[in-house]
Amino acid sequence: MTRPADGPAAGSVDGWAGSAAGSVGAPAALHSVEPGPYGIPVSLRHVLDGALVAVKGGLRHIGALETIRREAARAVAAALPAAEAAQVSGALENAHRHADTGQIAAVRTDLETRLRPFSRTVLHDVARALEPQGARLYLSGHLGIRIMPPERSVGAGEEELAGLEGFLTPRDAHVDSWFNTAVNSVNLWMAVGPVRSGNGLLFYPDAYRRPLRHDGHTLVPGQEVGAPVDVELDPGDILLFAGDHLHASQPNSTDETRFVITKRLCVGVPRYPSGATGWVPYEDPRLWGTRWERWATWRSRLTPGGVRETLRTARHRRSGS
Numbered sequence: 441m442t443r444p445a446d447g448p449a450a451g452s453v454d455g456w457a458g459s460a461a462g463s464v465g466a467p468a469a470l471h472s473v474e475p476g477p478y479g480i481p482v483s484l485r486h487v488l489d490g491a492l493v494a495v496k497g498g499l500r501h502i503g504a505l506e507t508i509r510r511e512a513a514r515a516v517a518a519a520l521p522a523a524e525a526a527q528v529s530g531a532l533e534n535a536h537r538h539a540d541t542g543q544i545a546a547v548r549t550d551l552e553t554r555l556r557p558f559s560r561t562v563l564h565d566v567a568r569a570l571e572p573q574g575a576r577l578y579l580s581g582h583l584g585i586r587i588m589p590p591e592r593s594v595g596a597g598e599e600e601l602a603g604l605e606g607f608l609t610p611r612d613a614h615v616d617s618w619f620n621t622a623v624n625s626v627n628l629w630m631a632v633g634p635v636r637s638g639n640g641l642l643f644y645p646d647a648y649r650r651p652l653r654h655d656g657h658t659l660v661p662g663q664e665v666g667a668p669v670d671v672e673l674d675p676g677d678i679l680l681f682a683g684d685h686l687h688a689s690q691p692n693s694t695d696e697t698r699f700v701i702t703k704r705l706c707v708g709v710p711r712y713p714s715g716a717t718g719w720v721p722y723e724d725p726r727l728w729g730t731r732w733e734r735w736a737t738w739r740s741r742l743t744p745g746g747v748r749e750t751l752r753t754a755r756h757r758r759s760g761s
């Protein structure tokens with residue numbers, strides 16, 4: 441069982457390494473589904489109940505994988521000399537062999553700009569492909585470009601790494617709603633390249649929805665959280681998981697740079713925890729392309745969390761002026 445270097449204390453429960461490809465003995469919490477003629481057969485309620493669901497070939501199903509790869513190749517061509525770019529553009533998993541950390545960081549930033557509009561379409565397409573959920577889906581503007589080189593290829597303390605925890609360097613165990621998301625938020629963790637045991641994401645299913653001590657950002661160490669689970673994905677797979685799962689980047693001990701893109705949606709009206717350190721809105725996509733588009737976040741704003749955020753912003757503005 442792999443465990444993050446500074447991760448939480450091991451629990452007493454035996455761990456397992458599940459494979460989205462369906463390893464023998466994988467526990468009920470991990471499911472693998474195939475998109476079919478009627479779309480993606482996943483119940484998001486089930487996901488909010490704690491299920492980890494790998495949608496096999498989800499990015500291909502909505503026709504997005506090639507566009508993402510093409511934009512990645514352009515970002516690589518813009519950041520690297522031609523000879524190195526030629527080695528990396530088709531296979532970002534080789535990035536660390538031909539690019540230094542600063543160049544990988546530049547690719548990541550550039551790709552974020554290139555993919556921002558398209559990623560909105562990707563999320564919308566996935567939401568439409570999902571079976572009816574019996575609740576309205578609200579879509580977040582969040583876009584995470586997560587390009588994680590092997591740990592040993594990343595020099596400690598390099599200044600270009602500031603603020604890239606979870607995006608280029610590992611992020612310790614956390615629950616997303618501790619800092620900004622809704623508790624009914626679902627993460628789309630989309631594998632552009634291969635995700636392997638040793639470079640993926642770790643989950644602590646035994647800790648799901650349990651009260652945990654944290655600093656508003658990361659789990660306070662030394663708590664019983666059970667054994668971590670890791671998930672393997674093929675390029676194009678989409679892992680759906682509740683953002684309220686305790687999860688952590690697996691420090692990359694493989695020979696490959698791991699490349700994942702993340703988006704988020706909310707099942708029903710967003711519900712924000714009162715103690716969160718930040719806040720993010722989710723949009724109502726029915727207003728996209730209409731003259732009401734600028735009100736697309738109204739349902740998020742008209743929540744206790746949204747009102748708290750408005751007051752917080754007003755306070756900051758007053759104290760800053």
Ligand SMILES: O=C(O)CCC(=O)C(=O)O
Binds near residue numbers: 611616629640641700
């Ligand atoms: O990809 C990672 O390592 C971190 C991902 C994460 O924390 C998230 O998607 O919420």
Ligand SMILES: [Fe+2]
Binds near residue numbers: 615616
């Ligand atoms: Fe997270």
